[in-house]
């Protein structure tokens with residue numbers, strides 16, 4: 001088993017000085033939080049100043065892009081190339097629901113990005129999620145069918161991972177983010193998130209047999225210090241993607257602390 005992973009998605013928030021203060025506060029606090037891998041995803045323009053401001057690197061603190069272009073360079077106005085963040089970013093969020101909804105990213109584009117990340121030694125954090133809550137308790141078979149339809153979460157996974165080799169599976173995180181829970185105060189319950197993670201893991205097992213367990217499945221959507229325990233207690237949930245709560249250092253460090261306590265005993269990404 002690996003350490004749980006907690007990803008901070010700052011989205012398009014903060015000024016440069018706020019980003020430097022927040023990263024400094026997080027840095028000083030996470031030094032003492034063991035057994036959890038923490039990934040900070042600031043706006044791309046703040047990455048280098050934030051990293052420079054930290055002076056030394058904590059073992060379990062990593063950086064990621066919130067979005068990555070699937071090409072090395074060229075006529076792609078406004079995009080960020082993985083080549084530009086070489087040696088500083090270990091991760092990239094790919095296919096976040098806001099990218100899909102506002103910037104019309106398709107499953108095929110997500111697949112290109114996943115493969116490009118892997119070619120460039122960056123670990124993709126692939127987001128998937130449904131618009132409307134599943135009702136597994138009443139309509140289990142029907143809801144599984146919905147997951148397998150065009151745009152359904154299992155189809156999102158299948159397309160995102162098309163052409164990915166088995167040896168790369170351990171570098172992939174699938175983040176289950178129900179769209180109705182993102183940016184609301186309406187998180188899924190731990191039991192609900194665990195049930196969907198179980199379905200995702202089962203699906204991965206059918207696809208990749210033994211290698212399926214190499215893929216980590218995270219939950220995202222209104223995670224905070226009050227509900228984090230509920231998610232981390234679930235054996236099928238390997239980590240979290242945190243939006244708003246990652247902008248408050250006390251809240252975020254508490255989330256990391258609780259994730260570490262609940263899952264302690266696991267080993268880190270570094271050990272792979």
Ligand code: PGA
Pocket residue numbers: 009177181182183184220221222223241242243244245
């Ligand atoms: P939230 O965002 O925690 O603010 O709901 C999560 C996300 O979009 O990744």
